[in-house]
Amino acid sequence: MKQFVFKRTLSGIPTLFGMTLIGFLIIGLTPGDPIEMELRRLGVSFTAEQVEALRVEYGLDKPLIQRYFIWLLDLFRLDLGTSIASGRPVLELFKEHLPITATLSVLAFVSSLALSLVLGTVTAVSQRTSVSTSLYVLTMFLVSVPSFWLALFLLAVFALGLGWFNLLQFGNAQDLILPVITLTLGNAAVMSRLVRERIIAVMSEDYIRLAITKGLSRRAILGRHVFKSILPPLITNWAISFGSLLGGSVIIENIFNLPGLGQLALQAIAERDFAILQAYLLFMGLVFFLANFAADLTNHWLMPQLKEDDHGVR
Amino acid sequence: MNKFKQLLGVSGVLAASLPALISGVPAAQAEDIQQLRIAVKKDRYSVDPKKFNFTTRRPAGQIVETAVKPDENFIPQGVLFETWDYKDGIYSIKLREGIKFHDGQTFDAKAAIDALKLYDQGRSDFLQIDQESFDQTGPYTFTFKSEINSSLVIENMTHRGASLFSINGERAENPIGTGPYLLDSYKPKQSISMKRNADYWGDAPKVENITYHFIADDQVRLLALQNNEVDIVAEVTPQMLLSLPKDGSVVVHESRPIRYVALLTNLHGKAPYDTLKDKRVREALAYAINREQLAQVLFNGKGVVAKGILPDWMFGLGDKHVDGFDYNTQKAEALLDEAGWPKGSDGMRSKDGKPLKLRLVAAYPNVSSVRPMPELLEQMFRGIGIDIELVQVDDSGVYDDTYLATGEADLYMEFASNNNADPTYLLYNLFHSKTPWGYQYTAPGGKLDTILDNARQAQSREEVIELVREAHREIVQTKLAAIPILMVPNFNLSRPGLNIPMFEHADWIDYGQVTQTK
Numbered sequence: 001m002k003q004f005v006f007k008r009t010l011s012g013i014p015t016l017f018g019m020t021l022i023g024f025l026i027i028g029l030t031p032g033d034p035i036e037m038e039l040r041r042l043g044v045s046f047t048a049e050q051v052e053a054l055r056v057e058y059g060l061d062k063p064l065i066q067r068y069f070i071w072l073l074d075l076f077r078l079d080l081g082t083s084i085a086s087g088r089p090v091l092e093l094f095k096e097h098l099p100i101t102a103t104l105s106v107l108a109f110v111s112s113l114a115l116s117l118v119l120g121t122v123t124a125v126s127q128r129t130s131v132s133t134s135l136y137v138l139t140m141f142l143v144s145v146p147s148f149w150l151a152l153f154l155l156a157v158f159a160l161g162l163g164w165f166n167l168l169q170f171g172n173a174q175d176l177i178l179p180v181i182t183l184t185l186g187n188a189a190v191m192s193r194l195v196r197e198r199i200i201a202v203m204s205e206d207y208i209r210l211a212i213t214k215g216l217s218r219r220a221i222l223g224r225h226v227f228k229s230i231l232p233p234l235i236t237n238w239a240i241s242f243g244s245l246l247g248g249s250v251i252i253e254n255i256f257n258l259p260g261l262g263q264l265a266l267q268a269i270a271e272r273d274f275a276i277l278q279a280y281l282l283f284m285g286l287v288f289f290l291a292n293f294a295a296d297l298t299n300h301w302l303m304p305q306l307k308e309d310d311h312g313v314r
Numbered sequence: 315m316n317k318f319k320q321l322l323g324v325s326g327v328l329a330a331s332l333p334a335l336i337s338g339v340p341a342a343q344a345e346d347i348q349q350l351r352i353a354v355k356k357d358r359y360s361v362d363p364k365k366f367n368f369t370t371r372r373p374a375g376q377i378v379e380t381a382v383k384p385d386e387n388f389i390p391q392g393v394l395f396e397t398w399d400y401k402d403g404i405y406s407i408k409l410r411e412g413i414k415f416h417d418g419q420t421f422d423a424k425a426a427i428d429a430l431k432l433y434d435q436g437r438s439d440f441l442q443i444d445q446e447s448f449d450q451t452g453p454y455t456f457t458f459k460s461e462i463n464s465s466l467v468i469e470n471m472t473h474r475g476a477s478l479f480s481i482n483g484e485r486a487e488n489p490i491g492t493g494p495y496l497l498d499s500y501k502p503k504q505s506i507s508m509k510r511n512a513d514y515w516g517d518a519p520k521v522e523n524i525t526y527h528f529i530a531d532d533q534v535r536l537l538a539l540q541n542n543e544v545d546i547v548a549e550v551t552p553q554m555l556l557s558l559p560k561d562g563s564v565v566v567h568e569s570r571p572i573r574y575v576a577l578l579t580n581l582h583g584k585a586p587y588d589t590l591k592d593k594r595v596r597e598a599l600a601y602a603i604n605r606e607q608l609a610q611v612l613f614n615g616k617g618v619v620a621k622g623i624l625p626d627w628m629f630g631l632g633d634k635h636v637d638g639f640d641y642n643t644q645k646a647e648a649l650l651d652e653a654g655w656p657k658g659s660d661g662m663r664s665k666d667g668k669p670l671k672l673r674l675v676a677a678y679p680n681v682s683s684v685r686p687m688p689e690l691l692e693q694m695f696r697g698i699g700i701d702i703e704l705v706q707v708d709d710s711g712v713y714d715d716t717y718l719a720t721g722e723a724d725l726y727m728e729f730a731s732n733n734n735a736d737p738t739y740l741l742y743n744l745f746h747s748k749t750p751w752g753y754q755y756t757a758p759g760g761k762l763d764t765i766l767d768n769a770r771q772a773q774s775r776e777e778v779i780e781l782v783r784e785a786h787r788e789i790v791q792t793k794l795a796a797i798p799i800l801m802v803p804n805f806n807l808s809r810p811g812l813n814i815p816m817f818e819h820a821d822w823i824d825y826g827q828v829t830q831t832k
Contacts, residue, residue: 031712
């Protein structure tokens with residue numbers, strides 16, 4: 001186990017470095033000058049000399065690769081840089097915005113996990129019944145509709161129509177209910193399809209048919225054999241889902257007006273706020289890396305008989 | 315108790331209505347508001363000294379005030395400055411007396427000089443005052459010079475970003491100004507609340523408390539109004555106007571038309587983006603636009619046909635210096651024939667086997683602000699045999715670097731306005747060949763540069779205005795660097811019964827003076 005953890009950690013380091021470099025290059029080569037964009041937004045007159053002076057002040061006059069290594073050195077000192085648009089340290093902004101996104105994502109992840117297991121199992125074990133068909137159609141619908149549409153629909157029905165919720169956020173736990181439901185429904189629908197497919201595949205295996213002919217109850221077969229067998233691919237999928245939820249909350253935060261990381265990143269893209277974008281990319285890379293790492297560890301712990309290659313470690 | 319309250323309420327209403335009943339005046343009267351909630355798109359509140367300048371635009375503009383503000387013609391009108399004079403390169407200022415900062419400090423010449431000196435620390439010192447030139451000549455009088463010998467410093471002081479702070483206190487946490495409101499609470503990206511300044515020196519505001527809610531999504535801002543969670547929506551897109559409920563529950567407020575929709579033309583492009591170097595093709599485009607039809611279809615029918623990109627009422631410009639272009643497809647077709655672009659059997663034009671195809675980029679400020687205008691124009695231009703490649707970009711960085719800076723388009727559709735009291739501001743920044751905004755390909759250069767340079771150096775306002783008229787005509791009539799299409803108002807939305815003192819510059823709508831009709 002220790003060797004596995006060591007190998008996995010070692011393999012992650014070049015991945016993270018590579019990711020930061022590619023991210024830096026993509027952001028740096030994206031069209032749009034942050035200084036000119038900010039000054040023009042302010043609606044004030046400025047000269048080319050003023051723009052150049054600001055570019056020097058923010059280090060934007062240096063070659064891209066040099067800027068990358070400066071950023072990397074600062075990173076080792078836990079300095080993520082300063083936002084051009086707000087003038088505030090990026091770390092401070094992350095501390096402000098991360099709790100909302102993390103809470104939203106964790107709640108949506110846990111609820112979509114539970115819902116997907118129920119939906120996937122019901123639609124798999126009771127195929128060709130009206131309940132199963134209805135649920136299958138429902139999941140197909142939820143997979144197909146864009147999250148912004150679902151969010152606006154829920155707002156129109158539950159806030160505007162029924163008056164159960166406010167559109168404006170006041171920092172209460174209640175503010176998170178509709179955003180969590182929106183994220184949960186879309187995510188659970190996608191996850192439930194995988195649960196369903198895996199259960200159907202395992203149920204057709206010879207050893208399951210043997211268990212059925214031996215007279216084992218359906219509950220026992222599902223609990224003892226099917227779930228144990230489908231867990232490893234599901235855990236890997238859940239890890240990716242969690243990362244996607246963190247990254248995918250951008251639109252939901254925008255519609256529900258939640259001041260989370262997604263909204264911060266969206267504004268940073270529009271303003272070419274490089275320091276925020278670079279930190280956001282690094283954060284998302286770390287999340288995906290850690291989520292996958294946790295999934296591999298869990299699989300290794302659950303099924304130590306699986307070879308390392310089965311976890312993707314080479 | 316409740317019945318007692320109801321009785322009191324009824325008596326109050328009757329008592330309030332009595333004078334109106336006696337005098338025969340209609341019962342509808344304006345009354346003050348306790349709490350006004352306004353939905354705006356972005357959180358622009360920042361007084362961070364590390365930022366480019368002390369941006370105190372809406373909503374914090376209620377807390378600190380500027381020296382001057384734009385009047386109804388965008389000509390500076392005194393606020394903290396009572397009078398000013400510009401002679402031989404020296405500005406002489408007399409302050410309004412009897413004004414105090416929120417902390418009780420008197421706003422006198424020393425405080426004003428201290429406040430103006432703060433701007434030299436800003437990273438975009440757009441006032442460009444010579445810091446060594448300040449000279450206090452009396453308790454409420456002082457003089458200063460412009461670093462660049464400009465006669466337009468006072469005009470630039472109408473920008474909310476030039477609001478005057480006390481040097482005492484920490485600006486971000488507790489901004490000390492002279493304005494009608496005090497900062498009550500600020501939740502970044504969520505809301506900012508202000509309460510009435512009981513000791514305000516000017517006309518007392520009619521609203522006790524104002525809260526601005528920052529709501530990024532356009533449709534959610536509209537839903538919040540319909541759900542009675544806000545009273546006013548201050549940033550309104552054409553899409554919101556199209557999706558308004560028909561039951562009268564939402565009222566549209568509008569200013570005079572100020573925002574222009576225009577096509578900027580590429581005058582210096584390299585092939586294949588060099589077609590518009592021929593003025594006849596630019597004129598043909600101008601004649602091919604059915605502006606009346608566009609005005610009826612878009613912006614709730616509130617747009618008007620544009621002859622220029624500056625409204626006639628602004629700076630007292632008038633509109634006699636520009637003629638505009640009527641809708642005349644016959645003339646447009648004749649111009650294209652004359653330019654050597656005959657029509658083929660398919661109705662499309664070509665010259666020496668090269669089709670007449672123009673790239674039209676719609677991007678500024680964003681595609682949703684102008685849609686479906688690009689598609690409608692495409693149809694109109696096709697009608698005279700011009701093929702249009704429509705490019706719609708929703709990112710100003712991509713627009714600037716990929717299309718504007720490279721000149722890789724023929725036409726640039728823009729929906730913008732001059733929000734500056736400096737009459738040269740828009741024309742210089744967009745059309746001078748030294749434009750800092752990256753419009754080198756659409757700037758005619760030559761004579762226009764000279765006119766604009768002279769305007770910026772002119773030492774009297776009359777001279778500036780005359781030169782601006784000349785520059786404006788050069789741009790929209792003689793050179794057709796811009797083909798004007800529509801002028802559009804600023805819009806606000808509210809529930810019925812609210813009276814909003816609309817103003818063309820959104821930063822200067824005085825929400826403290828909003829009243830409720832009984």
